[in-house]
Amino acid sequence: xxxxxxxxxxxxxxxxxxxxxxxxxxxxxxxxxxxxxxxxxxxxxxxxxxxxxxxxxxxxxxxxxxxxxxxxxxxxxxxxxxxxxxxxxxxxxxxxxxxxxxxxxxxxxxxxxxxxxxxxxxxxxxxxxxxxxxxxxxxxxxxxxxxxxxxxxxxxxxxxxxxxxx
Amino acid sequence: xxxxxxxxxxxxxxxxxxxxxxxxxxxxxxxxxxxxxxxxxxxxxxxxxxxxxxxxxxxxxxxxxxxxxxxxxxxxxxxxxxxxxxxxxxxxxxxxxxxxxxxxxxxxxxxxxxxxxxxxxxxxxxxxxxxxxxxxxx
Numbered sequence: 001x002x003x004x005x006x007x008x009x010x011x012x013x014x015x016x017x018x019x020x021x022x023x024x025x026x027x028x029x030x031x032x033x034x035x036x037x038x039x040x041x042x043x044x045x046x047x048x049x050x051x052x053x054x055x056x057x058x059x060x061x062x063x064x065x066x067x068x069x070x071x072x073x074x075x076x077x078x079x080x081x082x083x084x085x086x087x088x089x090x091x092x093x094x095x096x097x098x099x100x101x102x103x104x105x106x107x108x109x110x111x112x113x114x115x116x117x118x119x120x121x122x123x124x125x126x127x128x129x130x131x132x133x134x135x136x137x138x139x140x141x142x143x144x145x146x147x148x149x150x151x152x153x154x155x156x157x158x159x160x161x162x163x164x165x166x
Numbered sequence: 167x168x169x170x171x172x173x174x175x176x177x178x179x180x181x182x183x184x185x186x187x188x189x190x191x192x193x194x195x196x197x198x199x200x201x202x203x204x205x206x207x208x209x210x211x212x213x214x215x216x217x218x219x220x221x222x223x224x225x226x227x228x229x230x231x232x233x234x235x236x237x238x239x240x241x242x243x244x245x246x247x248x249x250x251x252x253x254x255x256x257x258x259x260x261x262x263x264x265x266x267x268x269x270x271x272x273x274x275x276x277x278x279x280x281x282x283x284x285x286x287x288x289x290x291x292x293x294x295x296x297x298x299x300x301x302x303x304x
Binding site for chain 2: 025027028031040113117118119120121122123124125
């Protein structure tokens with residue numbers, strides 16, 4: 001295909017943000033990280049989650065506390081990307097406080113399923129922001145346990161991209 | 167509503183490993199897991215929940231190669247057993263076919279005396295009838 005580019009423009013190959021051989025999808029990378037920590041156990045503990053050990057993922061992660069809030073878990077921590085896209089302060093709020101017109105709202109809409117199934121669940125799809133913009137997203141919620149038996153919290157992650165239709 | 171559950175074979179039983187709402191993602195992950203040597207068995211179960219009937223229909227859409235390989239020797243064993251049984255059956259069949267002429271011989275052995283007996287009875291009746299006729303004419 002013939003391109004009319006100015007002479008001073010140099011062509012650079014577009015490279016992926018991640019090295020070759022590394023899973024591109026955030027949810028699968030986090031699921032594998034969770035499995036590695038988990039080992040032969042049913043669930044890993046929050047004490048084993050170190051944001052510095054997952055620099056490529058933590059920015060899209062969040063932590064929900066379940067103990068004492070089984071019906072409506074509470075946000076206890078979140079990565080920079082999540083904090084920057086939430087329209088109001090996130091930490092300390094409950095899951096029910098978030099509407100499905102936000103990424104965090106759709107990402108935590110199935111917390112009850114994860115708690116009852118006691119297994120990681122990944123969901124994706126699309127939602128419409130209040131301004132009508134269509135957003136494609138994918139999220140994952142992973143069960144965590146401090147005693148190794150009962151779920152004490154959830155580690156979640158979500159990312160999205162807006163779709164501008166002409 | 168559809169869900170795709172990845173199950174792994176651990177501690178002698180199948181356990182839910184993870185759940186996806188996307189078939190391609192579930193299949194990709196299941197294949198990747200199966201290629202690793204970590205799991206002895208990986209499978210993907212598709213669950214379709216019918217909200218009107220409140221029924222869930224499940225079907226296995228992927229069964230990992232390792233699980234298949236594990237199952238294969240058992241299947242071959244079964245096949246061998248079946249084949250051996252088949253051979254045994256065949257041998258028996260052949261034995262049976264060898265026996266058949268004997269049975270036929272036995273049948274023919276009964277048939278001949280029966281024929282002889284029926285002939286004797288027929289001749290006896292004929293002789294009696296003949297004597298009766300002779301006595302009438304005398």
